[in-house]
Amino acid sequence: MATATSFRGTNYIVGEPILPRHRNIRTSSPSTAKKRLPGTSNVKVHGVISARAPPHTSLRRKNERSTSLPPCILQGNRKAPKFPSRPRVAACAGNEDLAQAVTVAISSNSLSQDISIAAFVAVAALVWIRLFKKLTKEGVLSQKLSRKLVHITSGTLFVLTWPLFSEAPNARFIAAVVPLFNGIRLVLLGTGVWNDPAAVNSLSREGDPRELLRGPLYYVLIMSTCTAVFWRNSVPGMAALALMCGGDGIADIVGRRYGKVHKLPWNTGKSWAGSIAMFISGVVLLAGFVAYFDALGYISHGVIDSAPGIIAVSLAATLVESLPVNRFFDDNFSVPLVASVVGMLVFST
Numbered sequence: 276m277a278t279a280t281s282f283r284g285t286n287y288i289v290g291e292p293i294l295p296r297h298r299n300i301r302t303s304s305p306s307t308a309k310k311r312l313p314g315t316s317n318v319k320v321h322g323v324i325s326a327r328a329p330p331h332t333s334l335r336r337k338n339e340r341s342t343s344l345p346p347c348i349l350q351g352n353r354k355a356p357k358f359p360s361r362p363r364v365a366a367c368a369g370n371e372d373l374a375q376a377v378t379v380a381i382s383s384n385s386l387s388q389d390i391s392i393a394a395f396v397a398v399a400a401l402v403w404i405r406l407f408k409k410l411t412k413e414g415v416l417s418q419k420l421s422r423k424l425v426h427i428t429s430g431t432l433f434v435l436t437w438p439l440f441s442e443a444p445n446a447r448f449i450a451a452v453v454p455l456f457n458g459i460r461l462v463l464l465g466t467g468v469w470n471d472p473a474a475v476n477s478l479s480r481e482g483d484p485r486e487l488l489r490g491p492l493y494y495v496l497i498m499s500t501c502t503a504v505f506w507r508n509s510v511p512g513m514a515a516l517a518l519m520c521g522g523d524g525i526a527d528i529v530g531r532r533y534g535k536v537h538k539l540p541w542n543t544g545k546s547w548a549g550s551i552a553m554f555i556s557g558v559v560l561l562a563g564f565v566a567y568f569d570a571l572g573y574i575s576h577g578v579i580d581s582a583p584g585i586i587a588v589s590l591a592a593t594l595v596e597s598l599p600v601n602r603f604f605d606d607n608f609s610v611p612l613v614a615s616v617v618g619m620l621v622f623s624t
C-alpha cells in the first residue's frame with residue numbers, strides 16, 4: 276500500500292512492492308514525475324522510496340547521498356540522475372524482512388560494483404601512463420611536456436569517473452584507492468625497487484627516479500585525500516583538483532613557451548603568461564567540473580551561481596602558485612591546499 280510522505284516541501288510515495296531484480300527498478304523521470312495520489316493534490320512522485328531509509332534519515336547534510344537515494348530525490352528532484360543504472364532501493368512497507376534482504380543484496384552489489392569500477396579506472400590509468408611512456412620513448416613528446424600532460428589529464432579524467440561509483444557511503448574510499456595504488460607504483464619506481472627508466476622519464480623532470488617521490492607522489496596523495504574527504508558532492512575538492520591539474524599544469528606549458536619575457540615582479544622564475552594561463556584554465560576546468568556534477572545532480576550550484584566562487588578560488592590558487600616558495604612548498608601541495616580552503620569559505624558544499 277502506498278503512503279505519501281513529505282520532505283522539504285516535496286511529497287514522496289513510500290512503499291509498494293519491491294521486485295527482487297532491484298537493479299531494474301527506476302525512479303521516475305521529471306517528465307513523469309507529477310502524478311496525483313488519491314486524497315492528495317499536486318503530489319510529485321519520485322519513484323519508490325525505501326521504507327527503511329526515508330529521506331529524513333538518509334539526509335546527513337545538504338546534497339549528501341544515501342545508499343538508496345540519489346541527490347535529485349533528496350533535493351526535491353531538481354534534476355533526474357543521468358545514470359539510472361545505479362540501484363534504487365524499494366521496499367515493502369510493513370515487510371521488514373524483505374526490505375532487509377534487499378538492503379543487504381544492494382550493499383553487496385554496491386561493493387562489487389565499486390570494486391569493479393575502481394579496478395577498471397586503475398587499469399585505465401596504467402594504460403594512460405603507458406601511452407605517455409611510449410610517446411616519450413619515441414620522441415613524440417619531450418619529457419617535460421609528457422609529465423605535464425600526464426599531470427593535467429590523469430587527475431581530470433579521474434574526477435570525471437566519480438559518477439561511475441555507486442551511492443554507497445564507502446564508494447568514495449574505494450575510489451580513493453586508485454590514486455593510492457598509483458602512489459605505491461611511484462614509491463617503487465622512485466626508490467629503485469622497480470626499475471623502469473622509460474616510466475620514470477615520462478613522469479619526471481630530469482629522469483631522476485627520486486623526483487617521483489615529490490611532486491608526483493604529492494599529486495596522487497592529494498587526489499586520494501580530496502576523493503575521500505570531499506567526493507563528488509562538494510565543490511572545494513573539485514576546486515583543489517581543478518587548480519592542481521588544469522591550472523598548475525597549463526601555467527607550466529604556457530609559461531615555458533610564452534613567459535620568457537614579462538616575468539612577475541615578485542618572482543622572476545615565473546611569468547605573467549604562465550599565471551594568466553593558470554587563472555583562465557583553473558576557471559574553465561572548475562566551471563566544467565561544476566557544470567558536470569550539477570548536471571548529474573550531485574551538487575546544487577550551477578556555473579552561473581558559482582562564478583564568483585570559481586573566480587575567487589582560481590585567483591587565490593594562482594597567487595600562491597606565483598610565489599617564490601617552491602623550494603619549501605611543492606605546488607602540488609600548496610595549490611590544492613589553498614584552493615580547497617578558499618573553496619570551503621566560498622562554497623557551502
Ligand SMILES: Nc1ccn([C@@H]2O[C@H](COP(=O)(O)OP(=O)(O)OP(=O)(O)O)[C@@H](O)[C@H]2O)c(=O)n1
Nearest residue numbers: 490526527530531534544545546549550601606
Ligand atoms: N606562473 C608561472 C608558472 C610557471 N611558469 C613557467 O613554467 C616553469 C615551471 O614552473 P613550475 O611548474 O613552477 O616549476 P617546477 O617546480 O619546476 O615544476 P613542477 O611544479 O611541475 O614541479 C617555470 O620555470 C616557468 O618558466 C611561468 O612562467 N609562470
Ligand SMILES: C/C(=C\CO)CCC[C@H](C)CCC[C@H](C)CCCC(C)C
Nearest residue numbers: 399400403426429432433454490491494
Ligand atoms: C607527473 C604527475 C605529477 C607531477 O606534477 C602526475 C602523476 C600521475 C600518476 C602517476 C597517475 C595518477 C592516476 C590517476 C589517479 C588515475 C587516472 C585515471 C584516468 C582514467 C586515466
